[in-house]
Amino acid sequence: xxxxxxxxxxxxxxxxxxxxxxxxxxxxxLAEMASIGLPVPPGFTISTEMCTRYYEExxxxxxxxxxxxxxxxxxxxxxxxxxxxxxxxxxxxxxRSGARVSMPGMMDTVLNLGLNDETxxxxxxxxxxxxxxxxxxxxxxQMYSDVVLELDHGRFEEALEIAKEDNGHxxxxxxxxxxxxxxxxxxxxxxxELWGKPFPQDVHDQLWGAVGAVFGSWQSERAKVYRxxxxxxxxxxxxxxxxxxxxxNMGDTSxxxxxxxxxxxxxxxxxxxxxxxxxxxxxxxxxxxxxxxLTRAARETAGAKPMSMEEAMPETYxxxxxxxxxxxxxxxxxxxxxxxxxxxxxxxLQTRSGKRTAKAALKxxxxxxNDGLITREEAVARVDPSALDQLLHPTLxxxxxxxxxxxxxxxxxxxxxxxxxxxxDTAERRAELGEAVILVRIETSPEDIHGMHxxxxxxxxRGGMTSHAAVVARGMGRPCVSGAGTLSINPRERxxxxxxxxxxxxxxxxxxxxxxxxxxxxxxxxxxxxxxxxGTLMEWADQVRRLKVRTNAETPLDCRTAxxxxxxxxxxxxxxxxxxxxxxxTSVRQMILAEDEKGRRAALDKLLPEQRADFxxxxxxxxxxxxxxRLLDPPLHEFLPHEEAEFAEVAEAAGVGIETLKRRASELHxxxxxxxxxxxxxxxxxxxxxxxxxxxxxxxxxxxxxxSGAAPIPEVMIPLVATRRELELMKAVVDQAAQxxxxxxxxxxxxxxxxxxxLPRAAxxxxxxxxxxxxxxxxxxxxxxxxxxxSRDDAARFLGxxxxxxxxxxxxxxxxxxxxxxxxxxxxxxxxxxxxxxxKLGICGEHGGDPASIAFCETIGLDYVSASPYRVxxxxxxxxxxxxxxxx
Ligand code: ADP
Ligand code: MG
Ligand code: MG
Numbered sequence: 001x002x003x004x005x006x007x008x009x010x011x012x013x014x015x016x017x018x019x020x021x022x023x024x025x026x027x028x029x030l031a032e033m034a035s036i037g038l039p040v041p042p043g044f045t046i047s048t049e050m051c052t053r054y055y056e057e058x059x060x061x062x063x064x065x066x067x068x069x070x071x072x073x074x075x076x077x078x079x080x081x082x083x084x085x086x087x088x089x090x091x092x093x094x095x096r097s098g099a100r101v102s103m104p105g106m107m108d109t110v111l112n113l114g115l116n117d118e119t120x121x122x123x124x125x126x127x128x129x130x131x132x133x134x135x136x137x138x139x140x141x142q143m144y145s146d147v148v149l150e151l152d153h154g155r156f157e158e159a160l161e162i163a164k165e166d167n168g169h170x171x172x173x174x175x176x177x178x179x180x181x182x183x184x185x186x187x188x189x190x191x192x193e194l195w196g197k198p199f200p201q202d203v204h205d206q207l208w209g210a211v212g213a214v215f216g217s218w219q220s221e222r223a224k225v226y227r228x229x230x231x232x233x234x235x236x237x238x239x240x241x242x243x244x245x246x247x248x249n250m251g252d253t254s255x256x257x258x259x260x261x262x263x264x265x266x267x268x269x270x271x272x273x274x275x276x277x278x279x280x281x282x283x284x285x286x287x288x289x290x291x292x293x294l295t296r297a298a299r300e301t302a303g304a305k306p307m308s309m310e311e312a313m314p315e316t317y318x319x320x321x322x323x324x325x326x327x328x329x330x331x332x333x334x335x336x337x338x339x340x341x342x343x344x345x346x347x348x349l350q351t352r353s354g355k356r357t358a359k360a361a362l363k364x365x366x367x368x369x370n371d372g373l374i375t376r377e378e379a380v381a382r383v384d385p386s387a388l389d390q391l392l393h394p395t396l397x398x399x400x401x402x403x404x405x406x407x408x409x410x411x412x413x414x415x416x417x418x419x420x421x422x423x424x425d426t427a428e429r430r431a432e433l434g435e436a437v438i439l440v441r442i443e444t445s446p447e448d449i450h451g452m453h454x455x456x457x458x459x460x461x462r463g464g465m466t467s468h469a470a471v472v473a474r475g476m477g478r479p480c481v482s483g484a485g486t487l488s489i490n491p492r493e494r495x496x497x498x499x500x501x502x503x504x505x506x507x508x509x510x511x512x513x514x515x516x517x518x519x520x521x522x523x524x525x526x527x528x529x530x531x532x533x534x535g536t537l538m539e540w541a542d543q544v545r546r547l548k549v550r551t552n553a554e555t556p557l558d559c560r561t562a563x564x565x566x567x568x569x570x571x572x573x574x575x576x577x578x579x580x581x582x583x584x585x586t587s588v589r590q591m592i593l594a595e596d597e598k599g600r601r602a603a604l605d606k607l608l609p610e611q612r613a614d615f616x617x618x619x620x621x622x623x624x625x626x627x628x629x630r631l632l633d634p635p636l637h638e639f640l641p642h643e644e645a646e647f648a649e650v651a652e653a654a655g656v657g658i659e660t661l662k663r664r665a666s667e668l669h670x671x672x673x674x675x676x677x678x679x680x681x682x683x684x685x686x687x688x689x690x691x692x693x694x695x696x697x698x699x700x701x702x703x704x705x706x707x708s709g710a711a712p713i714p715e716v717m718i719p720l721v722a723t724r725r726e727l728e729l730m731k732a733v734v735d736q737a738a739q740x741x742x743x744x745x746x747x748x749x750x751x752x753x754x755x756x757x758x759l760p761r762a763a764x765x766x767x768x769x770x771x772x773x774x775x776x777x778x779x780x781x782x783x784x785x786x787x788x789x790x791s792r793d794d795a796a797r798f799l800g801x802x803x804x805x806x807x808x809x810x811x812x813x814x815x816x817x818x819x820x821x822x823x824x825x826x827x828x829x830x831x832x833x834x835x836x837x838x839x840k841l842g843i844c845g846e847h848g849g850d851p852a853s854i855a856f857c858e859t860i861g862l863d864y865v866s867a868s869p870y871r872v873x874x875x876x877x878x879x880x881x882x883x884x885x886x887x888x
Contacts, residue, residue: 004050005068008034009042009244010079022047024239026098029351036330038323038348042079043093043243044072046211048100051237054215061212069207069242076244085203089126090119092136092245095210097217099238101230102352105222106238107214108147111281112140112245116201120184124177132250134180135172139280141187141199144206148213151194159186171289173278207242214240246347248340249280255341257309258284259294261324262334264356267363267533271295271324273337275309280340319346327351332374333382334364358387366533369540376540381884383537385851385877389413389514391534392565392870393479394525396512403520405509406498408459408484410516411470413870416457416479417510417522420503422491424451428582431455438509440496442489444469446638449580452478453555457511459518461487461496464796465814471781471846475552477561477870479513483796487518530564538566538873541880547857548864549875550626552844554578554614559621562869566876569625570618571777571866572717572844575693576634578614579607585639589654592636593664597688604692611693615700623710628777628844628866629697630756631690631730633719635678637668674791679720680730687733690718694737701749702741714751715775715840720782721755724768731772754840758782763824766831770839776832777866778825780845780853784812787821813846816853826860842866851878858882 006014006023013035018028027045034040046069054061073084073091082091092114097106115123115137124133142160146153160172163183169175175183191199200206217223218238227234248256259273274291276284284291292306293299294317299308310317320339323346327335336354340347356364361383369379393414396402418436421427424447427439431454439455441448443462452458452472457479460469464483473480489496494505503509503520510519550571551562559570579588584607591603618627640661641650651658670676683690697714705711718730731753742748754775757763763783766776785792790799792813802808808817816822825843832839842864847853849871857865858879867875 001064002049003068004047004053004065005044005072006031006047007042007044007072007075009040010034010075012042012075015045020100021236022049022239024048024098024241025100025102025352026096026350027239027241030241030243032330033327033348033351036326038326039346040348041244041246042076043241044069044075045098046240046242048237048239051215051218051239052235055219059212059216061208069211072242076242080244084114084207085119086122087118088122090114090122090203092119092123093207094241094243094245095207095214096241096243097214097238098241099218099232100236101232103223103226103232103238105217105220105224105226107217108143109281110140110143110147110210112136113144113206113210114203114245115140116203116206118201119203127250129250131175131177131180132247134177134184135175135249136247136280138180138183138187141184141191144210145187145191145195145199148209149191149195151191155190155194156187159183159190173289211240211242214238243349246340246342246345246349247280248276248342249278250343252277253313253341253344254278255309255313256280256284257291257294257339257341259320259324259337259339260334260354261328261337262354262360262364264334264336264354264360267356267360267367269367270297271321272298277312313341313344316341316344316346323348329373332368332378334360358384358390361387362391362533362537366536377544377884379537380541380544380877380880383877385874385881388534388874388877389870392528392530392873393477393514394527395514396510397524397526400523402510402517402523405501405503405518405520406484406486408461408481408487408516408518409465409470410512410514411465411467411482412458412473412478412480413514414457414477414479415510415512415514415523415525417508417525418456419506420496420509421451421455421505422489422494424448424454425582426505427451428454438511440487440489440509441469442491443467444472446576446580446634447642449577450582452476457481457513459484459487459509459511461485461489464799465811467796468793473513474846474870475868476558477868479511481511481513481516481518484516484518534873538876541877542566543880544883545876545880546883547854547862547879548842549872549879550628550842550844550864550866551872552848552866552868554618556617556621558869559618562872563621565869565872567869567872568864569713570622570627570629571842571848571864572779573618573627573629575611575614575630575632576638578611579632579639584610586653588639589650590656591689592639592668593654593656593660597686600686601688604688608692608696611696612700612703615697616703619700619704619712619714620708622712623704623708624712626713626715628715628717628754628775628842629693630717630719631680631693632682633679635668635670635673635676636682637665637670637673640665640668674785674793680718680726681720683718683730683733684726687729690730690733691737694734695741698738698741698749698751699745701751702745702747705747705749711749714749716751716753717775717777718753718755718773719779720758721769721773722759722761722765724765724772727755727769727772752840756782756844757825757828759786760824763828764831766828767835770832770835773832773839774836775840775842776828778828778841778843778845778862780816780821780825780843780847781813783824783845784817784821784847787824788812788817810852815850816847816856818853818856822856822860829860829862840864849875851881854878855882855885858886 008031015031018032020028084091096109120137124130145151257275273294293308296310338350365379396415418438510523550569551567552572587606594600651661752774754773756779758779844866848865849867
């Protein structure tokens with residue numbers, strides 16, 4: 001027969017050291033605390049298996065449970081010497097829910113169960129405190145009516161308020177025994193009125209009512225919603241804990257409190273908490289009275305008068321502090337604790353690993369490893385890599401006031417303030433004059449890149465988490481709020497309105513890319529701290545990781561940032577961004593508008609020195625490290641103007657007639673540019689473009705090698721290859737350029753030619769493609785797009801629904817679709833290696849900075865991941881954790 005009831009306390013622990021799956025988190029930790037000799041009021045846990053059975057049997061209990069529960073009650077009676085329902089000296093219990101993970105939506109706790117019109121009198125007599133007994137009874141009726149009978153709690157609160165006012169009292173501690181007695185009568189008549197029956201007087205009915213309510217709450221709407229949002233399986237079930245009451249409301253030597261063993265917001269190794277004298281249960285957090293500080297130091301820092309627990313109850317406090325230390329050593333983690341003091345005697349009511357900010361997580365992990373409490377590997381494993389995001393960017397000063405205009409999507413973390421501008425050119429112009437600007441657009445496109453770079457932050461009205469604005473901003477480390485749908489932007493009039501308020505160009509705006517908040521005016525920010533604990537943890541992570549971490553970067557500034565964050569090379573340097581710069585766009589357009597190869601070459605000759613200069617700067621920062629450069633990828637029409645108004649100006653600058661420009665623009669127009677004339681297809685049509693780029697790369701590499709002695713290792717990457725032949729043709733162009741440059745300069749540099757794998761066909765034909773390509777870089781943005789047949793730019797409209805319905809577990813553009821796209825990557829890696837065992841393999845999509853995707857890269861043995869500069873530390877930590885998991 002299955003056992004459902006597990007006793008704890010008084011030297012007994014049926015559940016041993018506490019199994020959370022069976023006993024729930026609260027029950028397991030109560031059993032564990034009891035088993036290591038801490039003062040825990042005795043009790044028992046009805047297991048989560050009972051919850052499952054309860055639903056299998058149509059919300060009924062098996063008969064065997066009655067006997068088991070009776071046995072559990074007898075256990076508590078034996079230890080306390082009190083009897084449940086005894087009119088002379090009654091045992092009171094609490095009934096507490098407790099799932100495996102803490103879960104709002106579950107039934108609230110009922111305290112003081114076992115009180116009725118008779119036992120309350122006995123309680124008053126044995127405690128010698130009539131006020132305490134009636135206070136407990138009124139609390140019990142109120143809680144039971146609310147959480148078990150589900151009656152309108154407003155009526156009870158109202159009655160309490162009236163009782164206080166009638167007596168001219170402000171605090172509930174001012175009420176006397178007689179006041180409480182009257183209130184109990186009042187409460188009972190409210191129950192009769194709302195429930196149609198008298199308040200249950202039989203203590204066993206009370207108990208089974210509460211137990212049933214806990215199991216019933218597992219399927220409440222609130223609980224179901226919470227489970228869905230947090231991916232908690234519905235069949236886990238909750239446990240029920242029944243535990244002897246201890247009383248913090250027995251006068252001035254009694255108290256109740258909550259504490260953390262370290263400061264959960266800073267991680268400082270100082271006890272942190274609050275307590276209230278003569279109070280019960282949740283009074284501390286409910287704000288009934290202002291709680292007092294736990295430690296004297298905290299009280300003094302806050303400049304508060306009321307005594308701290310350290311001062312008011314020095315002996316009990318000392319005992320509590322030693323329990324804190326013991327629990328930390330036992331659980332080897334910071335603990336979140338509930339305790340009660342009954343007439344100077346300390347009781348522990350709960351412990352669990354405490355929630356903490358990213359900053360605290362970092363500090364606690366490093367401190368604990370330094371103290372030898374945990375190993376360095378454990379410290380590395382404990383910090384959530386995604387949480388580092390919060391630490392790497394400036395954040396808003398939490399104390400500063402803010403005037404929130406609206407909220408969009410938290411697209412790229414960090415906070416920034418600046419003057420509002422509505423187009424990229426203005427952003428660039430004003431930024432060059434040293435002004436901080438926020439670029440506000442309906443949505444962004446590749447033409448806006450220079451403005452996004454110049455801006456401190458980006459705000460868009462349209463577009464999701466993987467919109468152009470979001471992806472590019474994350475890449476650049478610029479804060480971004482996207483999809484702020486309530487903004488009505490009028491770029492021509494240079495203003496926007498939101499919620500009836502108007503903001504004009506030049507007005508100061510603050511955005512918080514971590515929360516999506518948009519605020520009027522400047523809100524001060526706090527700078528991140530990259531040395532100290534952060535640096536230490538990163539060092540430890542580097543000692544365990546196998547995967548190399550590179551960065552996706554194309555400007556010297558981003559390269560620097562990435563190096564500072566620990567990047568070990570560049571995994572993706574996109575060259576098209578260099579073409580958009582205002583000084584070059586005219587030559588680019590001349591190249592596109594040229595009628596023949598001769599004309600194109602003339603324009604390319606003008607671009608060559610500029611492109612070479614770009615690479616020199618990048619190679620200098622990345623001296624001695626591999627730099628993967630992707631040759632031109634986007635369709636050419638992206639470089640031509642889209643607005644009628646711009647045509648004349650552009651035609652003139654490029655030295656062509658406006659008709660020629662219009663004709664060429666319409667020739668280049670594509671219905672589906674993503675699958676159009678782009679990637680290596682450009683190189684196949686116009687080899688001279690790739691030739692110029694290759695030449696610029698090799699000339700720059702030699703120049704840096706000569707100057708600094710540390711030659712970079714260029715890895716020339718051909719985009720959007722589907723077939724072996726494409727790569728063969730393009731590699732020949734690159735090799736020829738290399739040979740020509742080497743001959744001219746009289747020296748060589750090491751280099752590789754490889755390809756991006758971003759089309760399913762390329763993944764499948766990897767065996768043949770590896771005959772030519774010396775490395776593969778998985779371009780998972782396009783590979784996801786082409787494998788799923790889902791356009792990244794249009795997906796926002798329906799992907800949310802797909803994730804809600806569980807079709808994809810997460811947004812496949814954010815976290816790799818391991819099942820599908822991952823299988824293709826695995827196939828390509830395997831087939832590529834079959835041909836070329838030492839082929840270099842890496843990943844360079846957005847996924848290179850996503851911990852789950854990085855874990856996958858580790859399992860299939862890729863050589864490196866490449867992430868945007870600000871995600872480099874996240875990738876380093878995630879790679880270390882993946883390596884640790886691999887070791888088991
Ligand atoms: P929650 O999960 O909401 O914290 P708990 O079951 O921990 O719910 O209980 C709510 C409050 O009641 C807490 O302050 C807790 O310490 C207190 N409490 C629970 N059981 C007892 C008990 N047996 N004696 C005294 N206080 C208790
Ligand atoms: Mg609790
Ligand atoms: Mg691509």
